[in-house]
Amino acid sequence: MLEWLIIGAGIHGCTTAAHLAYADPSLTRDKKLLLIDSEAKPLSAWDRLTERVGMKYLRSPGVHHLHPDARDLFRFAKRNDYDLNHFSGTSRKPSVPLFRRHCAKVLDEMNLMPCFEQASAFHIDRCADGWRIETDQGIFFTRQVVLATGTKEHCQLPSWLPSNGDQRAFHLHQKQEFSSVAHPATVIGGGMSGVQTALELGRRYPSQVTLAIRHPLRVWEYDSAPEWMGGKYKQLCRRVSTFSERRNVISRARRTGSITKNLYRQVRREQNLGHLEVKQEAVQSVAPGTANWLIHGEKTTWEARAILCATGDQYHPSRSPLLARLIDSCRLPLTPCGYPALASHSLAWAEGLYVSGPLADFAIGPTARNISGARTAAACIQQEARHVFI
Ligand SMILES: Cc1cc2nc3c(=O)[nH]c(=O)nc-3n(C[C@H](O)[C@H](O)[C@H](O)COP(=O)(O)OP(=O)(O)OC[C@H]3O[C@@H](n4cnc5c(N)ncnc54)[C@H](O)[C@@H]3O)c2cc1C
Incomplete structure (x- = not known):
């Protein structure tokens, strides 16, 4: 045993x-x-x-x-x-x-x-x-x-994402082949994974990458305030006895969908150089076109050959x-x-x-x-x- x-x-x-x-x-x-x-x-x-x-x-x-x-x-x-x-x-x-x-x-x-x-x-x-x-x-x-x-x-798949394992539209956590992503490409998600992926693809295909984010980029150095890495939660649990209150504390303290200052600067630089397009609008639906996907956002419609979702879990x-x-x-x-x-x-x-x-x-x-x-x-x-x- x-x-x-x-x-x-x-x-x-x-x-x-x-x-x-x-x-x-x-x-x-x-x-x-x-x-x-x-x-x-x-x-x-x-x-x-x-x-x-x-x-x-x-x-x-x-x-x-x-x-x-x-x-x-x-x-x-x-x-x-x-x-x-x-x-x-x-x-x-x-x-x-x-x-x-x-x-x-x-x-x-x-x-x-x-x-x-x-x-x-x-x-x-x-x-x-x-x-x-x-x-x-x-x-x-x-x-x-x-x-x-x-x-x-448990990746969070947008409702419009094709469920047939399409190689041209997938979540980053899915195991699709990644070495040869087609372009123009759109990356969806304003957290660390989405932003880093957009920057990485932007290096490979300058001016061929769009980053679609629902909210303005949020800048935090860590994914929760540094004091939570110490004994703060232990102390808090002594005072907060109910699980539902603790869930609220956890949700408030997590900085999901945020990026570091360093990445923020890189995004702005690539954007100013015209290498990366950043669209601040939620994607509402996606339709297959002849060669490209047609992406319908809240305000505009654009095309992409590959869609990569970094939409968390x-x-x-x-x-x-x-x-x-x-x-x-x-x-x-x-x-x-x-x-x-x-x-x-x-x-x-x-x-x-x-x-x-x-x-x-x-x-x-x-x-x-x-x-x-x-x-x-x-x-x-x-x-x-x-x-x-x-
Ligand atoms: C891109 C990225 C960067 C990150 N960077 C940082 C960072 O810099 N610092 C930081 O603190 N955190 C970071 N994180 C967050 C977190 O630390 C990582 O997500 C970490 O990999 C989580 O580890 P895990 O072991 O929980 O999950 P996983 O890495 O998913 O490991 C779980 C494993 O369990 C296996 N498994 C599941 N079910 C079964 C089963 N039934 N039988 C056998 N095996 C099973 C899976 O195959 C998997 O290998 C990052 C996350 C991501 C996605």
């Missing part, structure tokens, strides 16, 4: 795995920990998306990464002669190549690669002494399980068949809005069943879904599990 099975080898699953392996190296040495993902390698979705949007630097500071020691990325950069160009701003946001190399180093150092298996989990149930996980590669028994399944399968646990069945069969407690009802800073949804990422919203708060939240969740899971066994 395994000690730990982590479902999802994205940033959240890998961060938890790294924290557990760091605290107890025998877990990986004795193959008591298994990390599974339906993708072929750990961090596949992260690598694909950051490459797809042409991301140069992370939005988060250099102390946010997989390793339990916050200074580890800086030490790694120094040891391997990464110069100052690999950091941006005063919080030293790392470049994407540096962050990727550091992730690979952590997975290697913690001996996690031999503990990874490509497998898709489709059923989870209790069994004597723990949990039984059914996957397309067989059944696993584990004393403890971590759900780190992310949000990528529409996450809800009940939309995942795996989670819906688990909630039902194990009668797991839910908040009024259908998320795991967790105590503040406890990631245990049931005995031996832990969550990270969006499922941890009510324990971690506004930062639950980003790298800072992954670190907080990993540290909590490791601490909570230790107390159970002492």
Whole structure:
């Protein structure tokens, strides 16, 4: 029987795995920990998306990464002669190549690669002494399980987007071939992903790219106010007892659909040079033309050969068949809005069943879904599990 099975080898699953392996190296040495993902390698979705949007630097500071020691990325950069160009701003946001190399180093150092298996989990149930996980590669028994399944399968598709997997109109999170996007292209969405994609395509096809945004560009350095990365949510939870109030706090504190000042400047520069067109109007419908799509906005109509939606996600646990069945069969407690009802800073949804990422919203708060939240969740899971066994 395994000690730990982590479902999802994205940033959240890998961060938890790294924290557990760091605290107890025998877990990986004795193959008591298994990390599974339906993708072929750990961090596949992260690598694909950051490459797809042409991301140069992370939005988060250099102390946010997989390793339990916050200074580890800086030490790694120094040891391997990464110069100052690999950091941006005063919080030293790392470049994407540096962050990727550091992730690979952590997975290697913690001996996690031999503990990874490509497998898709489709059923989870209790069994004597723990949990039984059914996957397309067989059944696993584990004393403890971590759900780190992310949000990528829940992308928010505009109602007008063709549902037939059209290669010329898709959401960034869908797996369509991306290397040869046709142009003229329109990118929809004014958040980090949309803006970075428009800038990246604009470099490839100057004056052939339109960015369609519903609201004026919103500028914030981080995706939630920096104080939420500290203990603010924990303190707040002591005062705000109801889940619905906590949901309001989380929604207000998240700065979804915002971009950094640096990106804002780049958009304005490309716009002034005439390389990028920015239309501030909601897209209402799209019709196929002979070669191009006809895009009907609130004010104007324009053409594009490719449409890329960076319209975020529409996450809800009940939309995942795996989670819906688990909630039902194990009668797991839910908040009024259908998320795991967790105590503040406890990631245990049931005995031996832990969550990270969006499922941890009510324990971690506004930062639950980003790298800072992954670190907080990993540290909590490791601490909570230790107390159970002492
Ligand atoms: C382009 C982009 C840039 C970002 N930049 C930053 C940043 O700079 N800083 C920051 O803090 N945050 C950033 N974020 C936000 C967040 O940190 C990332 O979205 C992060 O990848 C979320 O990690 P995750 O592990 O929750 O999800 P994912 O990366 O989606 O990983 C979940 C994994 O679970 C697997 N899975 C799901 N269901 C199953 C199943 N049933 N069986 C097996 N496997 C399963 C999936 O295949 C997937 O690989 C960024 C997000 C995006 C999209």
